[in-house]
Amino acid sequence: MDQTHRPVQTSGFAIASLVLGILGLCVVPLGVGAVIFGHLSLRQIKKSSGLTGGYGIAMAGLITGYIGTLIAVAFGVILGLSIVSEQKEAAKAEEPFSLEGTVIPSFPEPGKLREVGEKGVRFYDVSTRGQGVGESMQFRVYLPPGEGSAGSLSCVLVPPAGSNLLSGLSLDGGDYHDETLPYAEAGMVVINYSIDGVVEDDEDTDEIKEAYEAFRRAGAGVINGRNAFELAKQTLPQVNPHKIFSAGHSSAGTLSLLLASHLPELAGAVAYAPICDLESDYGEFANDFSVKLQYPGLPAFMVRSSPITHTDEVDVPVFLFFAKDDERVSLEDGRSFGRLIGDRGGDSEVSTVSEGGHYNSMITDGIPRGIEWILKH
Numbered sequence: 001m002d003q004t005h006r007p008v009q010t011s012g013f014a015i016a017s018l019v020l021g022i023l024g025l026c027v028v029p030l031g032v033g034a035v036i037f038g039h040l041s042l043r044q045i046k047k048s049s050g051l052t053g054g055y056g057i058a059m060a061g062l063i064t065g066y067i068g069t070l071i072a073v074a075f076g077v078i079l080g081l082s083i084v085s086e087q088k089e090a091a092k093a094e095e096p097f098s099l100e101g102t103v104i105p106s107f108p109e110p111g112k113l114r115e116v117g118e119k120g121v122r123f124y125d126v127s128t129r130g131q132g133v134g135e136s137m138q139f140r141v142y143l144p145p146g147e148g149s150a151g152s153l154s155c156v157l158v159p160p161a162g163s164n165l166l167s168g169l170s171l172d173g174g175d176y177h178d179e180t181l182p183y184a185e186a187g188m189v190v191i192n193y194s195i196d197g198v199v200e201d202d203e204d205t206d207e208i209k210e211a212y213e214a215f216r217r218a219g220a221g222v223i224n225g226r227n228a229f230e231l232a233k234q235t236l237p238q239v240n241p242h243k244i245f246s247a248g249h250s251s252a253g254t255l256s257l258l259l260a261s262h263l264p265e266l267a268g269a270v271a272y273a274p275i276c277d278l279e280s281d282y283g284e285f286a287n288d289f290s291v292k293l294q295y296p297g298l299p300a301f302m303v304r305s306s307p308i309t310h311t312d313e314v315d316v317p318v319f320l321f322f323a324k325d326d327e328r329v330s331l332e333d334g335r336s337f338g339r340l341i342g343d344r345g346g347d348s349e350v351s352t353v354s355e356g357g358h359y360n361s362m363i364t365d366g367i368p369r370g371i372e373w374i375l376k377h
Contacts (some may be wrong), residue, residue: 010053013041017061021277031068034061054323069250093300093341097219097308098264099178104230105135106245113143116177120145121184123342125171126231130159133214134196134223138171139231142190154267154374155189155239156247157228157259159221163251164307165278166295168221179249185369190241193228195221195255205294210294220305222262229263243267245374249330249362250274257307257337259313268317268377270370271307272328272362276320276337278306281330308333317347319373323361348367349373 020034039062045052051107107127114122126139144153158180160169171194183190197215218224225246232239246269248256253274260269275281279302285291287299294300303309322331327339334350341348353365 003128003177008177010057012131013037013044014057014320016053017041017065018057018060020065022064023053031065031070031072032049034065035069036264037061037065042138059369085262092198093303093331095304095308096313097258097304099219099223099262100224102223102226103130103132103135104138104227105130107235110235112117116142117181117185119185121181123184125207126235128227130175134227135223137196137227138194139228140176140180140192140194141231142184144184144187148189150237151240153187153189153238153240154243154245155191155232155236156183156270156374157225157232158183158190158192158227158247159195159225159252160192160254161190161248161250161252162197165254165275165282166215166298167199167208167325168197168215168218168224170194170198179252179367182367183247183371183374186375189232191232192223193231195224209294213243216297216301219262220258225259226263227253229265240263242259244268245377247370248272248274249366250358254278254305254307257314257318257320258305258310260316260318261307261310264315266316268319270319270321272321272366272370273323273326273358274307274320274334275329276306276333277330280303280333293324308337308340311337312342312344314346317377318349320348320350321362321366321369322350322352323356323358323365324352325356326358326361328358336357 011086017034017037020030023030045055107126107128111125113122115122121142121144123140123142126141128135128137130136160171160176163169163181173193176192180190180192196218197211199208199211216377229244232244233241243268245257246256249272253271254270256271257276258276259266282302291298304331318341321333322334324331338348338350351369353361356364
């Protein structure tokens with residue numbers, strides 16, 4: 001047959017290139033195969049003297065193949081950086097958070113003094129402004145009835161509760177009194193304070209990531225607690241600096257226990273229904289790859305921000321409270337935390353009630369017992 005009348009055949013390499021290129025957009029390693037077959041098909045077509053076709057198909061395969069390859073390279077870079085970051089975080093997962101190099105903010109004059117409750121308690125707000133870690137904060141200071149003389153009063157530092165322990169919290173509009181007012185009514189100064197890393201829009205992934213990073217830089221709120229401690233020492237002469245306690249419920253209880261290991265100047269720490277072992281509580285979630293991209297270094301951060309990791313550094317008395325019917329937190333983890341401190345000769349007490357759940361038990365039984373414990377110390 002005359003060669004000019006032979007039918008043109010589509011290059012099998014071109015078809016393979018296009019198929020692999022399309023698949024390579026989803027299964028990234030296949031993009032490399034698309035590039036190889038694409039170039040083979042173009043070479044075959046060029047040498048065939050017009051007997052082999054499929055140039056357009058080959059070019060489509062090459063384009064999709066290169067796109068898939070670029071995606072694979074970008075994915076590899078991201079994965080590599082994630083692994084390096086995770087290894088760096090893992091290397092210091094057992095270390096306490098560092099307070100060195102963080103600035104204690106300048107505390108302005110207090111805001112307007114207002115009354116709250118029926119027993120003569122007053123409170124005022126203080127806000128600091130700055131760009132560094134812990135420099136922009138809100139404080140609400142409760143003063144007990146009467147005028148305390150210099151160094152005569154105990155003080156309790158209470159952060160807001162309700163965090164997912166991956167971001168911080170601002171102070172609410174003014175109705176957090178149930179978890180703060182009882183201490184003031186018992187004769188103590190109370191400082192309610194904000195935690196770095198606030199999320200305003202919980203559907204904005206960029207904002208969530210930024211809040212997590214801010215929360216992590218603040219040592220899971222440890223730096224914010226340190227600043228509240230400094231507010232008490234620097235601006236409240238009626239507070240005895242040797243009788244400053246931390247206290248909190250749920251996520252705030254977790255932070256209270258972290259402060260026990262990071263602020264040896266505290267007189268003691270009270271925690272109602274805290275999560276003591278975040279690695280145990282968040283384990284499966286923290287090791288999900290997509291979660292790691294959203295929260296870089298999360299597995300190591302869960303270890304580092306777990307109170308149970310730092311029991312060797314706890315040199316202050318600790319009081320923990322749980323309801324046995326609380327399904328949100330682990331009583332056994334709390335008991336393990338207490339035992340670890342006791343084994344070192346430390347002062348720890350775990351108090352329980354049979355029922356009341358996660359919140360009501362704290363209001364009805366926990367805080368009264370916590371106040372009694374503080375007064376004894």
